[in-house]
Amino acid sequence: MIKDDFPYFRNNNIVYLDSASTTQKPQIVLDSIMEYYTHYCSNTHRGSYNHGDKTTTKFEESRNYIKEFIGGRPKDTLIFTKGVTEGINLVANSYVKNNFKSVIISSLEHHSNITPWHMQGRTLGNGLEVIGYNKDLTIDLNHLEDLLKKNRDSFLSITHISNAFGILHPIKEIIDLSRKYNAKILIDGAQAANKLKLDMSWLQPDFYTFSAHKCYGPTGVGALYVNSSIINDLTPYQTGGAVIDRVSYKQSTYLPAPLKFEAGTQNIAGVIGFKKGVEYIKSVGFNNIKENEKKLIKIIYSEFNKIDGVTVWGDTHNMGNISFNVDGITPIDLGILLDKQKIAVRAGHHCAMPIMESLGIDGTLRISLGVYSNESDIQLFFSGLIKAIKILRG
């Protein structure tokens, strides 16, 4: 059983349905972190001794492995970041800020892909455009084309899969469409990298970013893929040790990418564990992940059908994350009562307030699946949900 790979489930009898927020970690990830700390712990890139070299080698192995994992080409760059949030902030700062009049986002973005644009003084209609959505929350591609036409040479920043609703954007179509109007494109893969076989050499976005902690890896590390065609247009973001070729008081000259974007001591243990996280995904297999999800989501839909007054958001093709509301009950109350039955789900706006506002709700309750999720989890969730509703409706 897949759950056996995860010590968390040995130590807990919790129904964990919050993998969109962060995933649990398999033993191999933890082992790799411990091996680093207990066997060859040292700093990278500056070694003149054995363990320093080993650490540097492992660090760069992670980079190459993860780049290959998403189908990046050798000439493309993979920069390690703190996570998706830093990835988007980096791009906003080092690339978009002074080069683009308009930024276009979808209606389903996480705050991480909204507020960095606000920080640049962009507001709706004023440097920031938002693509409309259809009734089932899928993207309005006609509106996107309109926006691209009206805003040639713009920057499109869009999530691959919505964290709040599990909606999968047709990314390839969106990229192709955008290219017609000369847009540059960042894709927020926070919810996608752990379940879709990615192929950058086919998708060819300008940027793709994702977080280790949602890929069964450690906290505090993520990756930003940069297409080789634009890497030289990026200015450094943070600077300091390890990004520098030469420094005098007069000036600094930078090392080549990716090093020039990785200032200071990196999350070395995190980077090493990150590789093991995606290795784990590969070992489970994208097909198995997909089949398991499909099966569970089918059950989830049919169980929801049996409960009165439930609204399930989305297009019935949700990927991994399913959001719902129950008439007359605040999601938070449901969340608390599920928690008291050892069921971990998330209640609230899921860092996606604007779409909640647009739907006229304060928030939802969200179930999100991981590789370890199984039918028993779903059954326990529904019996817990029914009990909670009963208590709350009195």
Place this chain on the structure above:
Amino acid sequence: MIKDDFPYFRNNNIVYLDSASTTQKPQIVLDSIMEYYTHYCSNTHRGSYNHGDKTTTKFEESRNYIKEFIGGRPKDTLIFTKGVTEGINLVANSYVKNNFKSVIISSLEHHSNITPWHMQGRTLGNGLEVIGYNKDLTIDLNHLEDLLKKNRDSFLSITHISNAFGILHPIKEIIDLSRKYNAKILIDGAQAANKLKLDMSWLQPDFYTFSAHKCYGPTGVGALYVNSSIINDLTPYQTGGAVIDRVSYKQSTYLPAPLKFEAGTQNIAGVIGFKKGVEYIKSVGFNNIKENEKKLIKIIYSEFNKIDGVTVWGDTHNMGNISFNVDGITPIDLGILLDKQKIAVRAGHHCAMPIMESLGIDGTLRISLGVYSNESDIQLFFSGLIKAIKILRG
């Protein structure tokens, strides 16, 4: 024996004299990381379930503990960062950039405290001033006063202890002097927080920053102390999830500090382990750390005296780090031959190129001590050094 607390030394018979670069990690730090990942792993600040709350509680406990560890007052702010490098970049960006005409640094700064100023277009004499040093590498306080007089209302950014040479700056004196000329002050405590009992409520700098990985804690996390008197003058740096109170497409309103400075999923395991790292320092005791260092440095000086053609840099009051050169031998050659004898020291410019240039050298060999360093390490180092010199001199 203190070494027994560190699994690294159980697994290796390496003489580790590179603690200024990164320290080894005691078992309690590793246990706390593993406990998080295997027992209550979840994301912070957004929980509506038990483990989410526990994670949030642990995270905030770390913050309070570390703030107290450096003598911060309850009203002061402690922001978690990726490390010192991010701390300085954050301050440079969110506070100094548009508010200060001049930035003053010492001659002994790490690149992390030089290049962020270059990034703002500051160069020597042009928005950036460098304090001179005396023959023994101590700071020229008269020159500092000169600079402060000529550049009132400037920003002083200075290291507490030099990583390359172990020189301790008289920080309290420097702060008092700077206040006379209305300067604001950041102190880079990367090399100090692991060995000096700090007291922010007495020192009262505006900023103090340090890295967990040099405090026996995990990689990828650090802290930035911000004095309560200026916290409201900082603009957010990175933005995204968890820094936001409300977002619409029109605008974002931020949560109060420190949250508004911690965008996205944080290095949660790192923050939890960070606390254990400083807890460990406390349990060893600042006095014991000091006594051990003093004893070892005395031996080091007397051993160096016995070798021909050695230049030891500094004022004979070095703190933890000692840099030296051997006539006619490049430091890198020595570093390699010491490595082959299982002695880990660092050879090179130690991310402090400008001072190396000013001293007319390419780099040095640096020994740096940790709590676990003992006389046997020093003896083995010197017999290795003598052998290496013999080989290289032929």
Place this chain on the structure above:
Amino acid sequence: MISERIEKIRQDLEFFEEDIDKYEYIVDLGRRLNILEDELKDDSLLIHGCTSKVWLLPSLVDGKIIIKADSNSVIVKGLVSILVYIFSGIEPLDIINFNVKDLEVLNLTEIISPTRQNGLFHMINRILEYAALWRL
């Protein structure tokens, strides 16, 4: 008086072994809450620091505190109603002299998450503020 009421609630809560049953009881208490009329639900009565909306209006009737409240969360209603049960009909001075720490035996912090715990703290504070006001 206050301490007896606290003890009563403590015993009631202790009776349940499972958290979920405690909550069923709390939700039930919420149903008996002295509901604040919609037309009185002014933003100034909102309690900050709560994840859900909570309006709280203490008033002074015959020298004693009477509390009306409402929330969009059924669970929060239940929690408020515990506070209402404890503090209603009490004189302001008794409330002021009351040591907030005495509420800890109810372990409401244990059954409520940090965020909401905060909200509860603000509710108690609001009651204390009014009590201080009317004691003068």
Place this chain on the structure above:
Amino acid sequence: MISERIEKIRQDLEFFEEDIDKYEYIVDLGRRLNILEDELKDDSLLIHGCTSKVWLLPSLVDGKIIIKADSNSVIVKGLVSILVYIFSGIEPLDIINFNVKDLEVLNLTEIISPTRQNGLFHMINRILEYAALWRL
């Protein structure tokens, strides 16, 4: 010819059990390096990717490659002198036909760190470039 020389060095290195002794041998080899005269040490002869300074100047004498070099690092000198030993007096065509992978048996990558390993790679490349030039 090249492969016999590599085999010779391999055997010499293998003789030492301890890394440090291997290095003593390598440093010793460096002392016998055909040193490049100071006045010839032009920046264009510097090898990039080395932590220390390395100048390398191959030349063609009687149709054969002759290499002069120098470095501020005694160890790098030793490494260069291994390359010089292997490639000196060899015809450009033989060098071009030589498979760089054959050098791997020397395990120089094992005894040299990633950074410097890189430097070594660049030195070999420099020799190959010249060989290619003169073969025409």
